[in-house]
Amino acid sequence: MSVPASGPEAAFELHDAGCRYGKLDALVPTTLRIASGDCVGLVGPSGSGKTTLLRLLNATVQPTSGSVSALGQRIDSLSSRSLRAVRSRIATIPQHLGLVPNLRVWQNVAIGRIGRRRFAGTLKDLLFLSKDSLAEIHELLDRVGIEEKLFARTSQLSGGQRQRVAVARALFQKPQAILADEPVSSVDPARAASLVALLNDLARERGLTLVISLHNLELAREFLPRLVGLRSGHIHFDQDSAAIDDKIFESLYQLSGSEMLEDEGGEQR
Ligand SMILES: Nc1ncnc2c1ncn2[C@@H]1O[C@H](COP(=O)(O)OP(=O)(O)OP(=O)(O)O)[C@@H](O)[C@H]1O
Numbered sequence: 675m676s677v678p679a680s681g682p683e684a685a686f687e688l689h690d691a692g693c694r695y696g697k698l699d700a701l702v703p704t705t706l707r708i709a710s711g712d713c714v715g716l717v718g719p720s721g722s723g724k725t726t727l728l729r730l731l732n733a734t735v736q737p738t739s740g741s742v743s744a745l746g747q748r749i750d751s752l753s754s755r756s757l758r759a760v761r762s763r764i765a766t767i768p769q770h771l772g773l774v775p776n777l778r779v780w781q782n783v784a785i786g787r788i789g790r791r792r793f794a795g796t797l798k799d800l801l802f803l804s805k806d807s808l809a810e811i812h813e814l815l816d817r818v819g820i821e822e823k824l825f826a827r828t829s830q831l832s833g834g835q836r837q838r839v840a841v842a843r844a845l846f847q848k849p850q851a852i853l854a855d856e857p858v859s860s861v862d863p864a865r866a867a868s869l870v871a872l873l874n875d876l877a878r879e880r881g882l883t884l885v886i887s888l889h890n891l892e893l894a895r896e897f898l899p900r901l902v903g904l905r906s907g908h909i910h911f912d913q914d915s916a917a918i919d920d921k922i923f924e925s926l927y928q929l930s931g932s933e934m935l936e937d938e939g940g941e942q943r
């Protein structure tokens with residue numbers, strides 16, 4: 675079944691939005707709608723444009739053509755102040771998580787509210803957190819399964835525990851949407867599955883929109899009801915995951931002629 679073009683309010687919309695870096699089309703002009711509360715997986719080979727698409731959705735890059743709307747506002751033409759306000763409602767979990775290793779876990783979670791407040795206020799929060807905020811962080815850490823790590827130094831956590839800190843930080847931001855860019859790249863399959871399941875559960879229980887890029891197709895298919903497959907900056911498919919068979923996945927990941935030549939060249943070296 676293909677994904678409906680209308681329905682519940684849109685969390686994100688691309689209208690012919692493209693992104694070029696010099697001569698390279700990282701994303702060709704694309705039209706895409708993600709409804710509020712949708713959980714969507716982005717899959718596709720390296721360099722296919724997954725991170726670029728996520729960056730367009732949170733306005734860390736501007737489209738070089740077309741328009742992008744997030745949470746009901748055109749974000750390609752907002753003042754920097756309004757843009758900050760929209761961004762504060764979109765939590766991003768970057769590929770390498772973006773945690774500060776020398777800070778305590780609670781401090782990394784508290785960083786989630788940067789952008790909502792003036793920098794001086796945030797800095798103060800990182801040094802002296804109110805009792806209420808600390809209780810809130812404790813509760814979030816409990817929800818993500820690492821409440822005992824509240825005061826631990828972040829550098830002393832395992833990869834899986836750090837991912838959970840990043841999720842708690844995203845939730846502390848009180849977002850309407852979470853964008854996660856390959857958040858499970860450095861952990862074993864069981865922990866990867868448990869984190870994707872957690873993100874999915876949290877999105878459903880809080881009514882959040884979730885867009886998550888994943889290299890692991892099994893996980894994507896198991897936990898995300900809708901998958902967008904990208905290939906060379908194009909949408910190759912946009913479907914219910916149950917309708918995507920192995921053949922479609924294979925065609926997404928097939929090497930192009932020039933990539934095969936590069937590979938052969940690599941073997942000769
Ligand atoms: N800042 C940039 N400047 C120039 N080219 C870029 C930039 N960011 C990305 N690209 C190029 O745009 C294309 C898409 O990159 P992108 O990071 O979106 O791919 P991806 O699907 O996230 O890949 P991966 O799975 O490896 O993370 C790639 O060819 C990449 O080299």
Ligand SMILES: [Mg+2]
Nearest residue numbers: 724725726855
């Ligand atoms: Mg990427």
